[in-house]
Amino acid sequence: TQTVSQSDAHVTVFEGDSVELRCNYSYGGSIYLSWYIQHHGRGLQFLLKYYSGNPVVQGVNGFEAEFSKSDSSFHLRKASVHWSDSAVYFCAVSADAKLTFGGGTRLTVRP
Amino acid sequence: DMKVTQMPRYLIKRMGENVLLECGQDMSHETMYWYRQDPGLGLQLIYISYDVDSNSEGDIPKGYRVSRKKREHFSLILDSAKTNQTSVYFCASSFSGGQNTLYFGAGTRLSVL
Structure with missing residues (x-):
């Protein structure tokens, strides 16, 4: 059974700040890790994913995430956030076609 | 145009009524999903469909059933809806395999009174 946890339900930063959204997972085998973003009233949209190779993966809009096997983590980062980055971010893990999502982190970017 | 379309967007039903949520995709994806x-x-994953008439329970299938008679169309059915089924329901699709990106619809907000 795969599980994923996002320890921060809410994160608030100012425009231009850097941000890290945390994601930890548990699974014994090979997995795919991904991040999705959900703007208010919309469906989820894919940001980035990792399976193997370079542990730092680049996504859209300046987002990147780093995989750590030792920490069982896949944290999402952005160097300088914009107000339009305000949304809920979901980490997800899959070993087959079934994706398991974390509870989400609501990011609020203040002007 | 890569799109997942859900109908209706908003729905209000009374307890005990039947509910049909529809989902369509235009990407010829084999795999489709229903989440709440x-x-x-x-x-939370309700059902997953690997292709036409090839459906599998997700983590919370109780109280729901699904139908997939065409690759591009996946329906979620609530027979005799309950108040605890009030939720936002999302349909998604992907090419086969867990490594593939999911494309989500905009969601259906269901209220069961």
């Missing part, structure tokens, strides 16, 4: 989203619980 509740505050604080993230997304």
Whole structure:
């Protein structure tokens, strides 16, 4: 059974700040890790994913995430956030076609 | 145009009524999903469909059934809806395999009174 946890339900930063959204997972085998973003009233949209190779993966809009096997983590980062980055971010893990999502982190970017 | 379309967007039903949520995709994806989203619980997988008439239970299938008679169309049915099925329902699709990106619809907000 795969599980994923996002320890921060809410994160608030100012425009231009850097941000890290945390994601930890548990699974014994090979997995795919991904991040999705959900703007208010919309469906989820894919940001980035990792399976193997370079542990730092680049996504859209300046987002990147780093995989750590030792920490069982896949944290999402952005160097300088914009107000339009305000949304809920979901980490997800899959070993087959079934994706398991974390509870989400609501990011609020203040002007 | 890569799109997942859900109908209706909003729905109000009384307890005990039947509910049909429709989902369509234009990408010829083999795999389709139904999730529900509740505050604080993230997304929970209800059913997954690997192709036409090849459906599998997700984590919370009780009280739901699905139908997939065409690759591009996946329906979620609630027979005799219950108040605890009030939620936002999302349909998604992907090419086969867990490594593939999911494309989500905009969601259906269902209220069961």
